[in-house]
Amino acid sequence: MQPAPSYPFAQRLGHVETSAIREVFKLLGRPGIISFAGGFPDSALFDVAHIEEAARQALAQQAAQALQYGATEGFMPLREQLAALMQARGASVRAEQLIVTTGSQQALDLVGKTLAEPGCKVIVEGPTFLAAIQCFRLYGAQVISAPADAHGVQPGALERLIEEHRPRFVYLIPTFGNPGGATLTLERRRRVLELAVRHQTLIIEDDPYGQLWFDAPPPPSLLALTSEVPGSRDWLIHCGSLSKILSPGLRLGWMTAPAPLLAQAVMCKQFSDANTSAFAQAVAANYLAAGHLGQALENARRVYARRARVMGQALHEQLGQAIAFTPPQGGLFIWARLTGAGGALADGAALAPKAIAQGVAFVPGAPFFATQPEAATLRLSFATAGEDDIREGVARLARALRV
Structure with a gap:
């Protein structure tokens, strides 16, 4: 029998491991599983009719651009719409100051490619987006957790x-963060920007959930607040996404940064994918230009708010x-901690298989910490389960705790 071949994998792969969330998904094929594990928007809320209308318009009126290679920086009509979107949220951004990315995940990858290298240090919240930790580690960074609470x-x-540590950058999700759900207060936002200027440290603001508020809008983004903190715009990179508010299948995000950083990101993106799907960009540009996003957001906020309360x-x-x-x-998640009261289990990883056996899935919280993981934590998503399934799923979770 021939020995298995040995391949010369890059040493950087030794710094990362497969996603705990993806591993949970492998267990979800069983019939009857109620999943609180994913971070997906509910596909039933997609504005299919108006997206189809925008796609037809792209083929009827923009086929030469939509079906062709495009500029690495992005389709200009979409860049203009995204700039208008941010301007409506209080941020002064011009179309030429942003690039379109293949989802906001690519924006994070571009941050890693342009700024991280073996041995450098990066600070993130504890907890934070798991894929961000993995991305920065892939490029050799030592990722350090900063303490966070219910206010970010x-x-x-x-x-x-x-x-x-004198980090290369600090990565934050200030608004309805994944997984913690916390929203950084207005006072803390200003202080973070002041820290960036005082220590000349880059802040990466990831904002995929900021428009999914329930009862009241959150504070202005860090990007919007740079106008109040002199010099802070030079130390901020802002990443946005249409995945949670329009459709993840379009794979559209964006990134705005100081000009020298944006130029390096464009160069790296040329090596990566040349350009984000021109057709998807044309569809999104038409959809946004037609003014349909507002109503779709109102509907999503209403549904998610109700599910979160349930x-x-x-x-x-x-x-x-x-x-x-x-x-x-706001957002898509409840971040919870098992207290062990009454002798109940207080370890998320230990509870996960028991929950699967009872027919409900969630993601243990420990992998969301770059350092000092907290075993008692877990992330529950209410986004894709109906209200009856949420009640039943929580009842199954309670049974799993008692097993």
């Missing part, structure tokens, strides 16, 4: 870490003191 990253602790109520009723969480004000 703690500026005092963040400053101490910046002074100690899940929160069910957790209180079914798990009682065995679980603690802060009700989310």
